Amino acid sequence: MEVNVSLGEGFNTKGVKTIQLPATVLDALKLFDREIAKKSIAAKLNGQEVDLNRQLPLTNEIIRLEPILPNTREGLEVIRHSTAHLLAAAVLDLFPGTKLGIGPALMDDPRYGFFYDVIAPRQLTEADLPIIERRMQEMAKRNLPYRREEMEKEKILEIFRQRQEPLKCELIDEKVDKIASVYYIDNSPFIDFCLGPHVPHTGKLRAFKLLAISGAYWKGDSNREQMQRIYGIAFATEEELNAWLKQREEAEKRDHRRLGKELDLFSIHEEYGQGLIFWHPKGGAIRKEMEDYLRSELQKRGYGMVFTPHIAKRQLWQISGHEENYADSLFEPMKMPEKFNEEIEFRIKPMNCPFHIGIYKTRMRSYRELPLRYAELGTVYRAELSGTLHGLMRVRGFTQDDAHIFCTPEQVEDEVGGCVDFAYDVLKTFGFEKFKVELSVRGKNDDKHYLGSDADWEKAEKALANALEKRNIAYERIEGEAAFYGPKIDIKVEDSIGRLWQLSTIQFDFNLPERFQLEYIGEDNKPHRPVMVHRALFGSIERFFGVLIEHYAGAFPFWLAPIQVAVLPITDRINDYAEKITEQLRAHDFRVEANLKSDKIGAKIRDAQMQKIPFMLILGDREKEAELVAVRERKHGDLGQIKLAEFIKILQNLRRSRAIAFEPEKIFSGKGGGSL
Numbered sequence: 001m002e003v004n005v006s007l008g009e010g011f012n013t014k015g016v017k018t019i020q021l022p023a024t025v026l027d028a029l030k031l032f033d034r035e036i037a038k039k040s041i042a043a044k045l046n047g048q049e050v051d052l053n054r055q056l057p058l059t060n061e062i063i064r065l066e067p068i069l070p071n072t073r074e075g076l077e078v079i080r081h082s083t084a085h086l087l088a089a090a091v092l093d094l095f096p097g098t099k100l101g102i103g104p105a106l107m108d109d110p111r112y113g114f115f116y117d118v119i120a121p122r123q124l125t126e127a128d129l130p131i132i133e134r135r136m137q138e139m140a141k142r143n144l145p146y147r148r149e150e151m152e153k154e155k156i157l158e159i160f161r162q163r164q165e166p167l168k169c170e171l172i173d174e175k176v177d178k179i180a181s182v183y184y185i186d187n188s189p190f191i192d193f194c195l196g197p198h199v200p201h202t203g204k205l206r207a208f209k210l211l212a213i214s215g216a217y218w219k220g221d222s223n224r225e226q227m228q229r230i231y232g233i234a235f236a237t238e239e240e241l242n243a244w245l246k247q248r249e250e251a252e253k254r255d256h257r258r259l260g261k262e263l264d265l266f267s268i269h270e271e272y273g274q275g276l277i278f279w280h281p282k283g284g285a286i287r288k289e290m291e292d293y294l295r296s297e298l299q300k301r302g303y304g305m306v307f308t309p310h311i312a313k314r315q316l317w318q319i320s321g322h323e324e325n326y327a328d329s330l331f332e333p334m335k336m337p338e339k340f341n342e343e344i345e346f347r348i349k350p351m352n353c354p355f356h357i358g359i360y361k362t363r364m365r366s367y368r369e370l371p372l373r374y375a376e377l378g379t380v381y382r383a384e385l386s387g388t389l390h391g392l393m394r395v396r397g398f399t400q401d402d403a404h405i406f407c408t409p410e411q412v413e414d415e416v417g418g419c420v421d422f423a424y425d426v427l428k429t430f431g432f433e434k435f436k437v438e439l440s441v442r443g444k445n446d447d448k449h450y451l452g453s454d455a456d457w458e459k460a461e462k463a464l465a466n467a468l469e470k471r472n473i474a475y476e477r478i479e480g481e482a483a484f485y486g487p488k489i490d491i492k493v494e495d496s497i498g499r500l501w502q503l504s505t506i507q508f509d510f511n512l513p514e515r516f517q518l519e520y521i522g523e524d525n526k527p528h529r530p531v532m533v534h535r536a537l538f539g540s541i542e543r544f545f546g547v548l549i550e551h552y553a554g555a556f557p558f559w560l561a562p563i564q565v566a567v568l569p570i571t572d573r574i575n576d577y578a579e580k581i582t583e584q585l586r587a588h589d590f591r592v593e594a595n596l597k598s599d600k601i602g603a604k605i606r607d608a609q610m611q612k613i614p615f616m617l618i619l620g621d622r623e624k625e626a627e628l629v630a631v632r633e634r635k636h637g638d639l640g641q642i643k644l645a646e647f648i649k650i651l652q653n654l655r656r657s658r659a660i661a662f663e664p665e666k667i668f669s670g671k672g673g674g675s676l
């Protein structure tokens with residue numbers, strides 16, 4: 001008995017090889033390339049992810065094998081998921097009788113790489129983490145095999161019933177039809193019901209760390225069993241782990257939740273509702289600058305600003321398909337008070353799209369009117385589990401800088417191109433320099449049901465790709481990541497400590513124009529269906545603000561800084577002069593604060609420095625007599641004395657150009673009253 005095997009695209013070894021059965025995936029990989037076989041941690045067999053020690057099936061067809069390497073996303077996922085199992089094994093070993101929940105890899109969470117939910121015989125604490133981690137390391141050194149066994153549902157249930165794991169039994173009951181796989185880690189108390197794949201043995205796991213422990217509910221349902229969630233991180237190499245831990249330390253220093261409190265920017269209140277953001281005046285000043293800039297850009301680029309309600313009749317969300325497709329993120333409907341005798345149900349809006357469609361539909365449109373671009377800073381509400389909420393990054397109410405473009409199919413490429421230019425301008429204005437662009441398209445053989453014809457999809461995907469290529473923008477094409485209703489472009493930025501954030505999205509839509517029966521009269525005098533593009537550049541204003549806080553570690557560029565200038569008199573004698581200067585700066589529309597307390601000047605400077613105020617004006621008798629201001633900048637220190645009028649000119653320039661960095665040598669040299 002023998003089978004024919006080929007190695008997937010992208011690997012050097014071409015051709016088909018024949019191998020005698022029985023043989024494992026690893027045996028076959030070795031035939032092609034011993035090095036690759038050694039590096040692999042799992043593989044794809046005809047597209048399906050499997051363990052290396054999976055037996056090759058007997059078949060007449062050529063078996064397609066693709067090694068999964070540790071330095072790929074898929075490989076990292078296998079490593080993280082396998083490490084989650086190792087964690088559970090160590091907990092079982094240390095705390096016999098522990099009940100297990102689920103233990104997935106986390107691939108897009110910047111804070112963690114995996115978790116496992118457990119109910120231990122006693123409450124676990126932070127102090128247990130190093131002990132559990134040490135046990136994981138011991139088990140890793142022993143190269144314990146991950147062993148897969150396929151069995152019938154009843155047998156699996158029997159195993160977990162015997163182990164008194166009711167939650168696992170519940171899961172198996174729901175998920176398994178007839179046959180499924182369980183995994184053992186040999187010579188450990190661990191068994192799990194799991195699809196796999198995993199690394200071949202625990203020795204492949206050397207670069208991991210446990211990070212945190214928190215409360216969690218079974219299935220995220222607060223009426224169900226309370227569990228403890230242990231979080232960790234894992235990488236393929238020690239170097240990657242250390243780099244990540246270092247970045248995490250740096251990220252903690254700039255955590256927007258801490259800075260938000262210290263700099264008095266925003267707050268979140270348990271008693272008013274988690275995930276709801278209260279913008280304080282200083283955060284509000286930044287938001288106003290963000291919005292003012294955006295509004296003026298929208299106007300320049302031919303968008304019309306619209307404003308729409310926060311709630312709409314429930315039927316609207318049925319027509320739009322939101323009830324069907326986004327049921328989990330909708331808040332429950334609300335009713336009119338009974339005494340009104342009006343049987344209307346409303347929903348609070350999760351998206352703005354249907355409202356903009358409503359505006360489009362107020363009259364018959366002609367091709368001459370298109371493209372129509374409607375923009376709104378629209379606040380939307382989504383039901384998110386409390387456990388997933390995170391500062392400004394994940395919330396229940398947020399404002400999108402949303403827009404919808406209605407156009408003819410021929411206009412799509414230009415419109416999408418315009419959105420890409422706009423996105424780059426916005427992101428660069430806020431100080432981002434490195435971008436990563438993704439084009440999500442249909443998968444080749446995935447089983448997603450895509451709306452729209454093949455021809456339409458090809459045209460749409462091509463229009464999006466062209467828009468990027470014409471601008472020489474490098475992008476990654478991701479197959480199978482498109483939404484069912486159309487392809488999209490995502491733009492990620494790299495922040496000052498190297499983290500990637502997904503911000504702008506440009507989404508093509510075949511769906512809503514169909515559902516709402518949108519039309520325009522074409523040149524041929526016949527009705528046609530317009531194309532719709534959704535796009536958001538900040539994405540969510542709250543989240544963008546969170547990213548900005550962390551990117552700048554709270555030290556915002558001059559044009560965004562909530563307080564731009566601190567006026568600091570050296571003694572009380574100068575307070576009247578300080579007030580005069582403050583007034584003059586305010587008259588020029590700058591955000592200024594005078595510190596007239598009787599503190600020593602050193603304390604006043606420290607205070608302004610703590611608040612990360614870009615400029616301080618230090619005023620003493622000499623400045624008052626000569627009618628000058630002594631300028632101190634938060635990064636460059638003392639810059640010398642200058643006339644107020646000239647200082648105002650410098651500030652106006654900084655504001656007008658929305659400069660990110662301040663370069664004193666360019667601005668101050670040869671100017672001013674002198675001691676520079």
Ligand SMILES: [Zn+2]
Pocket residue numbers: 081085183192194195196197198
């Ligand atoms: Zn598993």
Ligand SMILES: [Zn+2]
Pocket residue numbers: 351352353404534535
């Ligand atoms: Zn939309």
